[in-house]
Amino acid sequence: AQRVTQPEKLLSVFKGAPVELKCNYSYSGSPELFWYVQYSRQRLQLLLRHISRESIKGFTADLNKGETSFHLKKPFAQEEDSAMYYCAPGVVMDSNYQLIWGAGTKLIIKP
Amino acid sequence: EPEVTQTPSHQVTQMGQEVILRCVPISNHLYFYWYRQILGQKVEFLVSFYNNEISEKSEIFDDQFSVERPDGSNFTLKIRSTKLEDSAMYFCASSRNVGPQETQYFGPGTRLLVL
Numbered sequence: 001a002q003r004v005t006q007p008e009k010l011l012s013v014f015k016g017a018p019v020e021l022k023c024n025y026s027y028s029g030s031p032e033l034f035w036y037v038q039y040s041r042q043r044l045q046l047l048l049r050h051i052s053r054e055s056i057k058g059f060t061a062d063l064n065k066g067e068t069s070f071h072l073k074k075p076f077a078q079e080e081d082s083a084m085y086y087c088a089p090g091v092v093m094d095s096n097y098q099l100i101w102g103a104g105t106k107l108i109i110k111p
Numbered sequence: 112e113p114e115v116t117q118t119p120s121h122q123v124t125q126m127g128q129e130v131i132l133r134c135v136p137i138s139n140h141l142y143f144y145w146y147r148q149i150l151g152q153k154v155e156f157l158v159s160f161y162n163n164e165i166s167e168k169s170e171i172f173d174d175q176f177s178v179e180r181p182d183g184s185n186f187t188l189k190i191r192s193t194k195l196e197d198s199a200m201y202f203c204a205s206s207r208n209v210g211p212q213e214t215q216y217f218g219p220g221t222r223l224l225v226l
Contacts, residue, residue: 032211042219043114043115043202043218043219044154044204044217045216045217046214046216049211049214090211096166096167098156099156101146101154101155103152103153
């Protein structure tokens with residue numbers, strides 16, 4: 001079964017420290033991978049997608065097909081990064097494309 | 112910048128009652144989605160909708176659920192006879208197209224509480 005695992009429910013780091021939010025997926029094909037973020041009292045929004053190879057708000061994510069991981073990283077965390085982060089592979093199931101969601105990691109940046 | 116909107120923001124209902132959650136997707140988007148998130152749990156896909164019909168639905172989306180696009184702008188989720196376990200945050204999303212190049216834009220959610 002397609003599954004995505006975010007092992008940390010909560011991650012708390014100090015401002016300026018590096019951050020890594022882990023995401024592992026199990027999928028027989030080649031998923032496209034997304035990170036979504038939800039800031040306090042705001043809606044879910046796309047942070048970045050693997051296919052774009054982009055860096056958004058200092059965050060990057062590298063797809064490691066060997067480890068089936070798509071960890072989200074930022075070298076120096078800022079207080080405004082505090083939010084819920086969801087890893088969401090996009091997969092094709094029964095000829096339909098859909099996002100499979102991880103449980104989310106709550107990131108708290110301490111001042 | 113256009114946004115997906117949802118009404119109401121909160122809905123409290125008695126078990127067994129029908130509820131309709133409303134969404135207005137972004138106007139030039141063609142694909143629409145409903146997700147739910149039970150408190151403390153992960154976001155779960157319910158249904159996707161394209162060209163006035165359901166294109167995909169999950170196991171959660173049983174006969175108690177239905178979706179409709181009654182006019183050119185609204186996209187609704189109806190729960191016919193609510194159960195306690197339907198209490199959750201319901202998110203609507205839309206995308207212009209489907210696939211890895213496309214971003215799904217989410218509404219702010221409707222928090223449904225079934226008593």
